[in-house]
Amino acid sequence: MVSISSAVDQIKNDPSQVLAALPIRRVCEDLGVRFRQRALDPATTVSLFVAQIIHGNLSCAGVRHLGGGKFTAQSYCDARKRLPLKVLEKLSRGLYESVRRSRELDAKFSANDLFLTHRVFVLDGSTFSMPDTAELQKEFGQPGKQKKGCGFPVAHLLAMFDVNTGMLSEVVADAHP
Numbered sequence: 001m002v003s004i005s006s007a008v009d010q011i012k013n014d015p016s017q018v019l020a021a022l023p024i025r026r027v028c029e030d031l032g033v034r035f036r037q038r039a040l041d042p043a044t045t046v047s048l049f050v051a052q053i054i055h056g057n058l059s060c061a062g063v064r065h066l067g068g069g070k071f072t073a074q075s076y077c078d079a080r081k082r083l084p085l086k087v088l089e090k091l092s093r094g095l096y097e098s099v100r101r102s103r104e105l106d107a108k109f110s111a112n113d114l115f116l117t118h119r120v121f122v123l124d125g126s127t128f129s130m131p132d133t134a135e136l137q138k139e140f141g142q143p144g145k146q147k148k149g150c151g152f153p154v155a156h157l158l159a160m161f162d163v164n165t166g167m168l169s170e171v172v173a174d175a176h177p
Helices: 004-013 015-019 024-030 042-054 060-066 073-082 085-101 103-108 134-140
Strands: 121-129 154-162 168-175
Touching: 024 042, 024 085, 042 060, 042 073, 042 085, 060 073, 085 168, 134 168
Parallel strands: none
Antiparallel strands: 121 154, 154 168
């Protein structure tokens, strides 16, 4: 089984090696996402977002220092808001599939890693609230017990992890009833 901590250490030690393999610009083009050339283009924003998470959910001000101080914390937050979810979803799926298909990982599967010859996945669920914007209200709404205009949009999140790799293989967000 691949250790999550060893994978995190590898990314922390040399994030450029892992992130360079992500086809961020191509994914944006494939999905029709248009952006201006700026300090925080989608590729840079995704790279910094991964670094932020890997460094223990660093504050946006801390991310500014990881990026060499070429932008403000608010600029980074704005860049993350501009990044469409579909880009992150496609990158995540692509990364999972490429790791899953790699010979090195497949070679580590043995009879002990399978349950009755099947790969095993685990599910985890949660809810999360979001900023109170018209777009998010339309997409996710509010929980039934909140009065209109008096709360935040809330969504359910369901994540599926591959037990052998520890990798997130699928994630779904849906409106809270």
